[in-house]
Amino acid sequence: MIAKARILVADDEPHIRRILQFLLEQEGFEVHMAEDGEEAWKAVASFQPDLVLLDVMMPRMDGFAVLEIIRAGFETARLPVILLTAKGEEQDKVKGLAGGANDYLVKPFNHDELLLRVSNLLEATRREREANPLTGLPGNRAIDREVQDRITADQEFGFMYIDIDRFKSFNDKYGYSRGDRAISFLAGVLVGITQKYGSGREFVGHVGGDDFVVVATSKDAERLSRRIIQEFDEGKLDLHDEEDSRNGYLEIESRSGKIERFPLITLTLALVSECRGRFEHPAQLSDTLVELKRYGKAKLHSVVVKERRSTDNKPELITINAGRDSKEDPTGNPAS
Numbered sequence: 001m002i003a004k005a006r007i008l009v010a011d012d013e014p015h016i017r018r019i020l021q022f023l024l025e026q027e028g029f030e031v032h033m034a035e036d037g038e039e040a041w042k043a044v045a046s047f048q049p050d051l052v053l054l055d056v057m058m059p060r061m062d063g064f065a066v067l068e069i070i071r072a073g074f075e076t077a078r079l080p081v082i083l084l085t086a087k088g089e090e091q092d093k094v095k096g097l098a099g100g101a102n103d104y105l106v107k108p109f110n111h112d113e114l115l116l117r118v119s120n121l122l123e124a125t126r127r128e129r130e131a132n133p134l135t136g137l138p139g140n141r142a143i144d145r146e147v148q149d150r151i152t153a154d155q156e157f158g159f160m161y162i163d164i165d166r167f168k169s170f171n172d173k174y175g176y177s178r179g180d181r182a183i184s185f186l187a188g189v190l191v192g193i194t195q196k197y198g199s200g201r202e203f204v205g206h207v208g209g210d211d212f213v214v215v216a217t218s219k220d221a222e223r224l225s226r227r228i229i230q231e232f233d234e235g236k237l238d239l240h241d242e243e244d245s246r247n248g249y250l251e252i253e254s255r256s257g258k259i260e261r262f263p264l265i266t267l268t269l270a271l272v273s274e275c276r277g278r279f280e281h282p283a284q285l286s287d288t289l290v291e292l293k294r295y296g297k298a299k300l301h302s303v304v305v306k307e308r309r310s311t312d313n314k315p316e317l318i319t320i321n322a323g324r325d326s327k328e329d330p331t332g333n334p335a336s
Helices: 014-026 037-047 063-072 090-098 111-130 140-152 167-174 176-197 218-239 242-247 282-297
Strands: 006-010 030-034 051-055 081-086 103-107 158-165 203-208 211-216 249-253 259-263 266-272 303-306 316-321 324-328
Touching: 006 014, 006 037, 014 030, 014 111, 030 037, 037 051, 037 063, 051 063, 051 111, 063 081, 063 090, 081 090, 081 111, 090 103, 103 111, 111 140, 140 203, 140 211, 140 282, 158 167, 158 176, 158 218, 158 282, 167 176, 167 249, 176 203, 176 211, 176 218, 211 218, 218 266, 218 303, 242 249, 266 282, 282 303
Parallel strands: 006 030, 006 051, 051 081, 081 103, 266 303
Antiparallel strands: 158 211, 158 266, 203 211, 249 259, 303 316, 316 324
């Protein structure tokens, strides 16, 4: 449940308001009361609630009129609203949902059901606000919260940071629309691989641009990393023009008019396979990943850069080609 969320209760029946106030405050919500529709729409601006419980039948202005004002406002258009309707008034439910209400409750309502609907709607709204608009995946705030929760709970987990190499040259050649297609493709790979081969405990987040993260169990992290690289490499050629795919490079005219060649896009996946007991907050984990990424970005092929906690502290580069694995040290020489 989302503690300390602000909830506006608009109902002209005093005993209903008292019941709702008691139930919601017991759950840690901050509650503001309105006795009629006119008070309600004014309170939306002054109280700035996270959710509105709105009775349909009220004096001075009914709930439908208040809902219309809420949906017409730029700042409030996506404010979650639960309508309170009289028992058996099917037309009110349909009219309210058509007018933009997110949910409805029939009076007299079940207390547990009310709290569950409020909590679910607040959670859904929070996730929607935090999601990346292109991929719909959880964004930075959700990523930090997920990592911090696992750290606090002392869970074993592995962490992957994934981004597309030479994405700028890809955008320069094909434009931002094709770039968005590449980002969406990578998002689909990450979600598909974790759903198909994961244990059900994975988390996929979109940092922004072409940067993503995956959180998985420590035992699954490297196996999933390899599959992600394989899946991306198998589909990346379809993102390029056929001629560029055959050539193996992009030709881009610079500002001076000179034609420059850039390799096709690849993937760098930085992996810390065991995070338990090593980090106190997500920023510390990020510092480790930045160093790992640096080793992988210079390569012309897709790689998993895995942390190797040994005396030399050098990371291990794992290259996946045509289903076969080869390992290299950071200098590009074959591993002994």
